[in-house]
Amino acid sequence: MLPHYFNHLFVTGIDIYIADVLIILTSLGIVSVLTYFKKWKWLWREWLTTVDHKKIGIMYILAAFAMFFRGGMDGLMMRTQLAVPNNHFLSAQHYDEVFTTHGTIMILFMAMPMLIGLINVAMPLQIGARDVAFPYLNAISFWTFFFGAMLFNLSFVIGGSPDAGWTSYVPLAGPHFNPGPGENYYLFGLNLAGLGTLASGINFLVTVIRMRAPGMTLMRMPMFVWSTLITSILIIFAFPVLTVALSLLTFDRLFGSHIFSMTHGGMPMMWVNLFWIWGHPEVYIVILPAFGILSEIIGTFSGKKLFGYPAMVGSQITIAFLSFVVWVHHFFTMGAGAAVNSFFGVSTMLIAIPTGVKVFNWLFTMYKGKIRFNTPMLWALAFIPTFVVGGMTGVMLAIAPADYQYHNSYFLIAHFHYMLIGGTVFGVFAGLYYWWPKMFGMKLNERLGRWHFWTFMISFNLTFLPMYLVGLMGMTRRMYTYPPGLGWSHLNMLETIGAFGQGISMTFMLINIVWSFKYAERDVTGDAWDGRALEWSTTSPAPEYNFAHVPVVYSRDAFWDMKYSKNKEKYQVKEKPYRPIHMPNNSGRPFLMGFAFFISFFGFVFEWYLVGGIGLAAVFYLMFQRSFEYNTDHYISVEEIEHTEAVTGRS
Amino acid sequence: MAYPIDAHHAPVDPSVPLEYSTEDGSLKILGFWIFLAADIVLFSCLFATYIVLHNNTYGGPTAQQLFDVPGFVAETLLLLTSSFTCGLAIFEMHRNRLQPMIGWWIVTILLGMGFVAMEISEFAKYVGEGANITRSAFLSAFFILVGTHGTHVTIGIFWMIALLIQFIRYGITAVTARKAFVASLYWHFLDAVWIFIFTVVYLSGKVS
Amino acid sequence: MTTHSDVHATQDTAIAPGQPINHEKFPWKHIVGYVLSLVLTFAALGLVLSSALPLTAVIVSIVILAVLQLLVQLFLFMHLTERHGSATHILTLSFAFFVAITVVAGSAWIMTFRSSVA
Numbered sequence: 017m018l019p020h021y022f023n024h025l026f027v028t029g030i031d032i033y034i035a036d037v038l039i040i041l042t043s044l045g046i047v048s049v050l051t052y053f054k055k056w057k058w059l060w061r062e063w064l065t066t067v068d069h070k071k072i073g074i075m076y077i078l079a080a081f082a083m084f085f086r087g088g089m090d091g092l093m094m095r096t097q098l099a100v101p102n103n104h105f106l107s108a109q110h111y112d113e114v115f116t117t118h119g120t121i122m123i124l125f126m127a128m129p130m131l132i133g134l135i136n137v138a139m140p141l142q143i144g145a146r147d148v149a150f151p152y153l154n155a156i157s158f159w160t161f162f163f164g165a166m167l168f169n170l171s172f173v174i175g176g177s178p179d180a181g182w183t184s185y186v187p188l189a190g191p192h193f194n195p196g197p198g199e200n201y202y203l204f205g206l207n208l209a210g211l212g213t214l215a216s217g218i219n220f221l222v223t224v225i226r227m228r229a230p231g232m233t234l235m236r237m238p239m240f241v242w243s244t245l246i247t248s249i250l251i252i253f254a255f256p257v258l259t260v261a262l263s264l265l266t267f268d269r270l271f272g273s274h275i276f277s278m279t280h281g282g283m284p285m286m287w288v289n290l291f292w293i294w295g296h297p298e299v300y301i302v303i304l305p306a307f308g309i310l311s312e313i314i315g316t317f318s319g320k321k322l323f324g325y326p327a328m329v330g331s332q333i334t335i336a337f338l339s340f341v342v343w344v345h346h347f348f349t350m351g352a353g354a355a356v357n358s359f360f361g362v363s364t365m366l367i368a369i370p371t372g373v374k375v376f377n378w379l380f381t382m383y384k385g386k387i388r389f390n391t392p393m394l395w396a397l398a399f400i401p402t403f404v405v406g407g408m409t410g411v412m413l414a415i416a417p418a419d420y421q422y423h424n425s426y427f428l429i430a431h432f433h434y435m436l437i438g439g440t441v442f443g444v445f446a447g448l449y450y451w452w453p454k455m456f457g458m459k460l461n462e463r464l465g466r467w468h469f470w471t472f473m474i475s476f477n478l479t480f481l482p483m484y485l486v487g488l489m490g491m492t493r494r495m496y497t498y499p500p501g502l503g504w505s506h507l508n509m510l511e512t513i514g515a516f517g518q519g520i521s522m523t524f525m526l527i528n529i530v531w532s533f534k535y536a537e538r539d540v541t542g543d544a545w546d547g548r549a550l551e552w553s554t555t556s557p558a559p560e561y562n563f564a565h566v567p568v569v570y571s572r573d574a575f576w577d578m579k580y581s582k583n584k585e586k587y588q589v590k591e592k593p594y595r596p597i598h599m600p601n602n603s604g605r606p607f608l609m610g611f612a613f614f615i616s617f618f619g620f621v622f623e624w625y626l627v628g629g630i631g632l633a634a635v636f637y638l639m640f641q642r643s644f645e646y647n648t649d650h651y652i653s654v655e656e657i658e659h660t661e662a663v664t665g666r667s
Numbered sequence: 668m669a670y671p672i673d674a675h676h677a678p679v680d681p682s683v684p685l686e687y688s689t690e691d692g693s694l695k696i697l698g699f700w701i702f703l704a705a706d707i708v709l710f711s712c713l714f715a716t717y718i719v720l721h722n723n724t725y726g727g728p729t730a731q732q733l734f735d736v737p738g739f740v741a742e743t744l745l746l747l748t749s750s751f752t753c754g755l756a757i758f759e760m761h762r763n764r765l766q767p768m769i770g771w772w773i774v775t776i777l778l779g780m781g782f783v784a785m786e787i788s789e790f791a792k793y794v795g796e797g798a799n800i801t802r803s804a805f806l807s808a809f810f811i812l813v814g815t816h817g818t819h820v821t822i823g824i825f826w827m828i829a830l831l832i833q834f835i836r837y838g839i840t841a842v843t844a845r846k847a848f849v850a851s852l853y854w855h856f857l858d859a860v861w862i863f864i865f866t867v868v869y870l871s872g873k874v875s
Numbered sequence: 876m877t878t879h880s881d882v883h884a885t886q887d888t889a890i891a892p893g894q895p896i897n898h899e900k901f902p903w904k905h906i907v908g909y910v911l912s913l914v915l916t917f918a919a920l921g922l923v924l925s926s927a928l929p930l931t932a933v934i935v936s937i938v939i940l941a942v943l944q945l946l947v948q949l950f951l952f953m954h955l956t957e958r959h960g961s962a963t964h965i966l967t968l969s970f971a972f973f974v975a976i977t978v979v980a981g982s983a984w985i986m987t988f989r990s991s992v993a
Contacts, residue, residue, distance in 0.1 A: 149694045218701045222694055225963045252701060252967070253974045256709035264716065264811065273800045273807035274725075275716060281723025281804035289982055290712060340974055344985060352988040636825075643829050646842065684957065700964035704971035711975030715982035736924070743916060751909040754952045758902045852953055859948040865916070866941040870923045874933050 027176050036173055065602040067151035069136045072158050074455055076133030079162055083125040090118035095515035098508050101500035111496040112179040119182025125165040127440050131305040132216055134447045135244050137455055141551035142238045144229025144567045149222040151600040157212040159610025164209030167614055171201035178202035183291060186276040186284045191269045197621050204617040207262045210255050217251030220244050231569035238549040239322055243308025246332045247301050254297035261290035285350055292343040300339045306443025310396050313446050314378050316547050317393035318385030324377040331370030338367050348416045349423045357416040364414035391465030395446035398473050406434025427487025433480045453544035457556045458536040464528035468521055475517025482507040548576040555664040561597045561652055564661050596651040609638045685844040692845035699849045703856050710860050713815055717808040725803040730872025739869040742785050749778035750858035757851045765839055772831055779824045786817045816864055819857050826850055908951030915944045
């Protein structure tokens, strides 16, 4: 009794074969390098079993980079297809698959993990903590995200990619119109990654609330920590909604229920409703940490305190509330009636107020500052106008009657790429250049950084500015080709050139990373940028325990205060002897748990319930085993601390 | 920071309940409260779906025809009582009396099993009458909402059994007390969710 | 270590009212809670079975009774006010109720479009 699509388990097609070969070659390459340099044990002990927030953060960033590459390739394939009218580079079906995976991967497997990675790297250091609240759970979060992403990507070569768009609207994504395993990959991959994200949210919230250094009140926290706090709250309350929506659709597809069916009294619109109850807060989940990064960088490189700190905090809290009451603006055209559309149109426009407050605060922070134009600051500076353009067009989309014109046109595509690239991605690049020395002990090269910045900035605008225009000219989203003579052709060609420009631009970043690892000067001060928050007070990279003595905080911008304030004597740590530091043990179980989930969900994708059941049983067994584990932590001895501090010149 | 020197060996401060006596325990209890907050939102989505779909019976049985008053009242009483006995177990734990604590814990598990057994037989009865998950949107939403709660209870039972073994093995310590307290939060929470299922699904089904 | 030394970040490490937990001899709180739950449950059941009131009134009343019973669980069984450090869990729970009510009421409201379309 094989499922009906067992016959075409392995996807065929020339590009897929090329991908198969590349995947096999890359895997072989990794395996042989690891074996040749005898690095297997190192990989397991230092990385796969780690519970250290800094290493987990780096793994998040690495995985997100891989996903960035995959999603970027999808984007380039789409742009190649749309470069000229009547093109047949991709078939319609293939094009559907490519835009689906592009959107899903970029939001869920690139933007989110990239930001969660940066939070992991920087936030505990900024609050003067030695780790997050639940380090073991942190590892579980990473591995469920990682295996969720792997499961989703596996669809490309085994079974076929999902093709109903990243929003996966029913009935198109329902069992009737989409019988293959592709949509199941989407549902299970996202659900698995979603579990990890929820756990991260809880973990970060408890960390920020309960693990701050002595004296660091809420209103003394760096702004990035505030944005982490608010983002965590959004994750905690938005992700259960995604879990439910995905699970309900899974029931419809696997067990024949009728929640979202066209028949038997089902309500397809309920999917749209639930998806966006999650989807809107999700937008803020990927933008608020970027705001936080920006606030750190603009303060540091202007040499000034952040302007309007309380207003910044207030505006983020307001955004958190509002983000849960605006979701209908994603589907005004559903026709829910004048009252509903008016309410959600107005609530959406309200969000422009706190966002505007933040923009002005950044501008006033720079006002009369001594601005240093290093690469992180360049990204931050580009962020502001780009984001304002995206935001203004967002307010246009919030006007419900006008949205009937803009809805699902390229105008919308342009809008959210201005938000997600101009906002999130610029923020991520800024954060990567900024915290690179903290992660790896050296700055990235400034010259290559500027090349990366300018080529990307120009190509980005070249790609997406014309999309506003073609959108207004009537080009709709997800159309796979178009006839000549509509006035779109030249603009589309420009967009394609811009897209390839962005691709080329990314190679500058890759070259920069390789170059810097080999040749860049090592940062021995720990304070690469003359920073303001506590992460710069320890070495780069920080030792396993982060701080030999837990810092005591007396003001906002604590490290700046330590370096330059008049009363800096109070910070002089008494040369008290070190005390042993209590740290969590490494564990291989989170990795195994992620893998068991992967096996289980892979089984469910193909409706092989035996495989699914065995995998789930393994997950529960591992949880049970953990419950009986009482020896979960160890001490770092005083001698070891002394040794580490001496090596980094800090004793 | 998270791991103070005395994480698992804290001196017992009589004003602080044992489960909060270590930093680690207190962090985990807070983390679990936050998880419950997330679970509230999860159930709210299922309730929203049920409320939107509850009249879409597509010619199949309605809530009025389907639900059996003595059956769901009995389920409610089982779960309510188990929530009470779970509270008693924690009460005894706070008095540092292991034997009564274990006793009430076992009673809680048994009542929970009784609840699950009744729910399974209720579902089996409906399916036997042709009222299965594929019959109508109303039934799909009903089975998924009530079934999700039932799955939570079932997981809770396995969890409580795992903890029972640890109480017998290690007695009442800061670690086991924290574990018991967290499990009890989960159990009371499931009772609270059931009250809303009782009200929104069963009772409302009987009035309309 | 955090909260013990961290005087500014978390104002109090006190245990809220309800103590001394260890010295209570008889579980009054739990018994009161249990009796209240039973009374509330049967009151709701009685309202529905007798159905003297109009439909909307019955629904509103039983939902109010359910909310009361939720409060019984939270305060008498779940030791909601008991804490170590800040009251974060209470704030988080409040926000959860805000989101839950928004989701339920919002979905019901938005989905009424069926009647206007059909």
